[in-house]
Every structure is written in C-alpha cells, then in structure tokens.
Amino acid sequence: MASRKEGTGSAAASSSSTTGPAGKGKSKGGSGDSAVKQVQIDGLVVLKIIKHYQEEGQGTEVVQGVLLGLVVEDRLEITNCFPFPQHTEDDADFDEVQYQMEMMRSLRHVNIDHLHVGWYQSTYYGSFVTRALLDSQFSYQHAIEESVVLIYDPIKTAQGSLSLKAYRLTPKLMEVCKEKDFSPEALKKGNITFEHMFEEVPIVIKNSHLINVLMWELEKKSAVADKHELLSLASSNHLGKNLQLLMDRVDEMSQDIVKYNTYMRNTSKQQQQKHQYQQRRQQENMQRQSRGEPPLPEEDLSKLFKPPQPPARMDSLLIAGQMLKICRDTLGSMK
Amino acid sequence: MATPAAPASASAATPAPAAAPAAASPSVPVPSPTPASAPAPSPAPAPVPAPTPAPASSSDAAAAAATTAAPGQTSASAPAPAQTPAQSLPGPALPGPFPGGRVVRLHPVILASIVDSYERRNEGAARVIGTLLGTVDKHSVEVTNCFSVPHNESEDEVAVDMEFAKNMYELHKKVSPNELILGWYATGHDITEHSVLIHEYYSREAPNPIHLTVDTSLQNGRMSIKAYVSTLMGVPGRTMGVMFTPLTVKYAYYDTERIGVDLIMKTCFSPNRVIGLSSDLQQVGGASARIQDALSTVLQYAEDVLSGKVSTGNTLNHFLMDHVGFPQEVKRRIHAEKIIKRIECLI
Numbered sequence: 001m002a003s004r005k006e007g008t009g010s011a012a013a014s015s016s017s018t019t020g021p022a023g024k025g026k027s028k029g030g031s032g033d034s035a036v037k038q039v040q041i042d043g044l045v046v047l048k049i050i051k052h053y054q055e056e057g058q059g060t061e062v063v064q065g066v067l068l069g070l071v072v073e074d075r076l077e078i079t080n081c082f083p084f085p086q087h088t089e090d091d092a093d094f095d096e097v098q099y100q101m102e103m104m105r106s107l108r109h110v111n112i113d114h115l116h117v118g119w120y121q122s123t124y125y126g127s128f129v130t131r132a133l134l135d136s137q138f139s140y141q142h143a144i145e146e147s148v149v150l151i152y153d154p155i156k157t158a159q160g161s162l163s164l165k166a167y168r169l170t171p172k173l174m175e176v177c178k179e180k181d182f183s184p185e186a187l188k189k190g191n192i193t194f195e196h197m198f199e200e201v202p203i204v205i206k207n208s209h210l211i212n213v214l215m216w217e218l219e220k221k222s223a224v225a226d227k228h229e230l231l232s233l234a235s236s237n238h239l240g241k242n243l244q245l246l247m248d249r250v251d252e253m254s255q256d257i258v259k260y261n262t263y264m265r266n267t268s269k270q271q272q273q274k275h276q277y278q279q280r281r282q283q284e285n286m287q288r289q290s291r292g293e294p295p296l297p298e299e300d301l302s303k304l305f306k307p308p309q310p311p312a313r314m315d316s317l318l319i320a321g322q323m324l325k326i327c328r329d330t331l332g333s334m335k
Numbered sequence: 336m337a338t339p340a341a342p343a344s345a346s347a348a349t350p351a352p353a354a355a356p357a358a359a360s361p362s363v364p365v366p367s368p369t370p371a372s373a374p375a376p377s378p379a380p381a382p383v384p385a386p387t388p389a390p391a392s393s394s395d396a397a398a399a400a401a402t403t404a405a406p407g408q409t410s411a412s413a414p415a416p417a418q419t420p421a422q423s424l425p426g427p428a429l430p431g432p433f434p435g436g437r438v439v440r441l442h443p444v445i446l447a448s449i450v451d452s453y454e455r456r457n458e459g460a461a462r463v464i465g466t467l468l469g470t471v472d473k474h475s476v477e478v479t480n481c482f483s484v485p486h487n488e489s490e491d492e493v494a495v496d497m498e499f500a501k502n503m504y505e506l507h508k509k510v511s512p513n514e515l516i517l518g519w520y521a522t523g524h525d526i527t528e529h530s531v532l533i534h535e536y537y538s539r540e541a542p543n544p545i546h547l548t549v550d551t552s553l554q555n556g557r558m559s560i561k562a563y564v565s566t567l568m569g570v571p572g573r574t575m576g577v578m579f580t581p582l583t584v585k586y587a588y589y590d591t592e593r594i595g596v597d598l599i600m601k602t603c604f605s606p607n608r609v610i611g612l613s614s615d616l617q618q619v620g621g622a623s624a625r626i627q628d629a630l631s632t633v634l635q636y637a638e639d640v641l642s643g644k645v646s647t648g649n650t651l652n653h654f655l656m657d658h659v660g661f662p663q664e665v666k667r668r669i670h671a672e673k674i675i676k677r678i679e680c681l682i
Contacts (some may be wrong), residue, residue, distance in 0.1 A: 042451070043447060043599035043602070044444070044447040044448060044451050046595050046598070046599060047443060047444040047447050047592065047595055047596070047599070048444055048448075050444075050589070050591045050592050050595045051442065051444045051479070051480075051589070051592065052510075053591075054589045054591060054592070055479065055511055056510065056511060080451070083510045084510070085509040085510045099506065099509065102502070102506060103506055106499065106502060106503055106506070109485050109496075109499060110452060110455070110482075110483045110484070110485055111452075111455040111456070111457065112452075112455060154591060157591045157594055157595070158590055158591050158594075161594065161598075161621075162594055162595055162598045205598070205599060205602060206602065207599060207602040207603075208450075208451075208454060210450050210453070210454060210551060210558075211447060211450050211451070211599075212602060212603045213553065213558050214446050214447065214450050214558055215596070215599060215600040215602075215603055216603060217557065217558050217560070218443055218446070218586060218596065218600075219600060221586060
C-alpha cells in the first residue's frame, strides 16, 4: 500500500497557512487540546466513498482517497472527495503527486473546495492500525493541523448501518513521531500507552436543502430494502473473522516480546562483560604496578562493547492498539 | 480536440449519430445507409415532450419518432432559419438500435454530485453541465460517475471547455478504467437549442450520448429527473432536425449505497439538517422498531382478512405461511382441505 504523499507545493502550503492560524487560535483546553472537535460531512462525500469501495475494492484490498473541504472554527467540514488509484504494479511511472495536483486544479475550476483536509481509507474487519496508516496520518497532520483520516468499514455497513469513523493522532503521539525516536525510553517519557494513540472525532452529516429535496424524490421512486442483518443472532461468521485477526495480532505481539526480552538479556550480559573486563584491567594494572611497569591505558569501554540497539517500540504499540480495537469490536458485535 | 467555443449558428459538424427508438416504435424504421445531411444544429429542435405542460411536440416516445412530430418548436432567438421538420412521413433514417435498450440506471451519487455542482455554480450561470460516465451492457446503460465541466452560455453562444472534459476523463480513468463516457447532464427543466450543440460535442466523444436533465428549479414542486437520447427526424433526403426522445430512468443501488442513502435521508427531518451517526445500540433499536412496524402491518392485514374486510390473494397467504413458520402438518392439512373443496366443486 503506497504511503500517501500529500500534495507538496502550493496546495499544501496555502492550506496550511490559511487553516493553521485559525486552527491553533481556537484550540483550547481539553484532554489534548486538539484543533478539531467535530467533523461535518456532506452526504455527497458519504455516497462517493461508498461507491468507490464498491467498485474498486474487493476482498482485503484497501481503497484510499483524498478529502477536500475547509475548517470552520473547531469544526472540520468535508465537502468533497476524490479517489486515488490503487497502486498498480504495471504502472510504475504513475506519479501520485501529479495526479493529485491535477485533480485539485481541475476541481478548482468548477468551484469545488480544493483544500486538502484529510484522507479516507476502507478497512477489512477493522484492522487498520498499521504502520503505514500512522505514517500517512502523521505526515498529513504535520502539514495540516486539522486533518483526519476517515475509516469506512464496508462489511459492517453492509450489515445495516453506516460505519464511518474519523480519527486523528493524539498530540502526545505527534510529539513522539516528530522526534522519530521510538525507543522504550522515549516512549516512557512521552507517557504514551496504546490507548492514547488515536482519538476519535464525532461525525455529523449535513445536507443542503436541495439535496434534501433530491432525497425526497428518490425515496418516492425507489423500493425500500431494509437490511436487518444486524439483528441477526447468527453473527458467528464475523465473530470468527474477528477472532482470527486477534490471534494473528497476538502472534505478532509475542514475537515482539521475544525480541524485547532478547534485547534485555543482551544488555545485561553486556553489562556483566564490561564489569568483568574492568576488573581484569584493574588486576592487571595492579600487577604491573607491583612489577614497576607503566599501567595499560584505559580504553574506551564503549568502543569495545557496543550496546545493542533497543528495538523500536512503535510497532508493538500499534499491535496493542489494534488488539484493543478488535476486542472492543468483538464485544460490540456480541451485544 | 474540440474547440472550446463555437457560436451557435453554423458549424459544419459531422452528422450526429442518430438513435433509433426502434424497439418501441410501431412503424418500421427504414434502415437507410447514413443520415443524408448533417443536421444543422440551429434548426429548432423539438424540446422534449412528456409530462411537462410546456408546449412541445407529441408526448409519446414511440409515437414521436414514428409520427411526425408536430412542427417543432421554433425557439425565438435562433438566428438560423427555422426549419420545421417535415410533416406526415413516418420515422426517419435510423441506423441502428440504441445501445443497451431504453433503460438508464442511475446511481444516487450522480444526482447528489449534480446538485452539488449546481449549488457551486458561477455567478450568473443559469445552469451547469457535465459529463456522465458509466458502463453499457445488453439491457441497459448504467451511469456510475460524473463530473462537471465549466461552460459559458449566453443568448446566442455557448462555449464548453472540452479540454477540461478530456483531462478529467483521463484522470478518472486511472481510478476506474472501465468507465466510458456515456453522455452529459444539465440542470434546468428544459432543453434549449444550446443543448443540441452541446449534445453534438458529446457525440464526438461517445456513440449515441445520453442527455440527463435534473430540474433544480423545482418546477411543479418536484425535482424531475429525465433522460433523453437524440434522434433524427424529418424527411429523409432533406434537412434533418434533431429531437430528444425520453428514456426510462431507473435507480440502481448497491446494498451499501442503499444504507448510505437511508442514513443521509434522515437529515430531511432534522431542523438544522444535521444528524449524527448513531451508536451501535441505537442502530439495534432502530432496526427492531422497523421490524415491529412491519409485524404490526402484517397482523393488521391478517385481522382484516379474518374479519372479511379484505379479500385475500393466494400468493400472499402462501408467503405468510412460509415465513411465519407454520408446522408442517398444519400446512398439509390446509392444503388437503383446499384440494378436497376443489374436487367437490367439480363433482
């Protein structure tokens, strides 16, 4: 999955300069004083996202796209979106940035908001907490403070109710990502646990009057097909899938833990070796003194014993976060 | 490739490929080799018929092609000589069936897009136009995407930015390579003579383009959505005119689209047109309420039937029996009783 490069150049610069001060000015108190308290989506955007997934994404492929809109006080309004082509192997010279710039330029001609405010992605059974998502969202949020990622869950939607959620990185996580230092010490300093990585922003849907008229028209003309699957007690299929994903994550987690333990063991072994070396040195020096020879120079211990690299803890954080989400979803679907 | 601006009069365009409403037309369309002359865009097109009370030619699609449509509307401002299509001769030269039959299937996302671009139109523009994308199959044409195209329209001239249209189409093709240009849309409740010109631009891009109108001016208190295809009319061998014949419009939904539309529709009921996404528990509650309504309707029906108020139909009863889950013996008994009664009648 290609990690998204959001538009370099004028678009990003102009949007961050216009929305930046507005966003920062308004962000107040709260748990993480984030700049966006609510996301308002046009009905059109919802329909477009649904359609994009339906046509392009089957199975476990994720589809992605860009959200356009503007920021009003502490509300992020999303007024339009366009899809991103999937990463094709046979089209190696496809320039993502250029596609994006052209799209936005063209949309500007027809008066569609051309400010980049985020991106959307579909997900397979809720397993979207990955490194790639984190990186993309970080780069978006770094350039445009108010950006969000909309996660659309097509499988849950097909069961009867639209599942669309907006996420942002917490400011704490933003700090850590900025440093690019994922060692255990840094994470402890930042006081980050897996529960505080993403924050969900509430979504509302707003339509204009004319669209409401359109909806009335459509309602009169189309047959109703209610989907009641979410009342069905036989949800074992989904439960099974969720548990499968959970097991995969637990496997990965245990591998990660093994790595960490190895690191700890190596460090302590190294400490011991250092200690032993020092002692031997001292003994030798004493012996030499007693024989009247000059002592051996003190050597730089750190050069002899290179400390092992502490493993990056970001992945384990992500895995833990994902597991938490899957557990919550599973509990939810069992209600 | 097409020039962006062209005055309304004269353009030695290639003949617009005409459609044949052959399927529905009672009279036999004579398949003639090619339409004889280029239909000059300016002669009065007959704006389409059907329900609107606007003065127009005959309202029936099939009939319109076959009969002579009453002399078409000459629009007042057309500078070119008004050439009324000829009288009393049956259907013109129709070189082939309309691809995909006469049904156009629309997705709701298209209509929402159109309304949205209408709301964002430039100052002074009375209507917006754009391209329709989708797929064609044997029985119908399915429109799945669209984008708006900037254009300028004034009394006697119309300019469409075809370069823009081509670029956008290329960009869209990168995402969905299966979509073809199917035609174009316009807002507004009428077909003007500019439409004919624009239709011609589009017929260079797609064989037999469809024209969709969405009435955002809410005439008659409704937003009517109509689709047309253009047909030639007139006397073969003489100057031909162009007429738009209506097509049936159906709405196609994917399952998830249906659910999305249902949700979005709820903003109609809220005072500031805003709704939040409901939590899981609320959704379960909502679905249960709906099932409860459905059950009470069925119960009401059953009671009515029992008290004799409503006469029953066999199919409905069988359906109910199957779904409510009568035990097998009861079903068989009822069935046997019916057979016995019928035999008794015969005897």
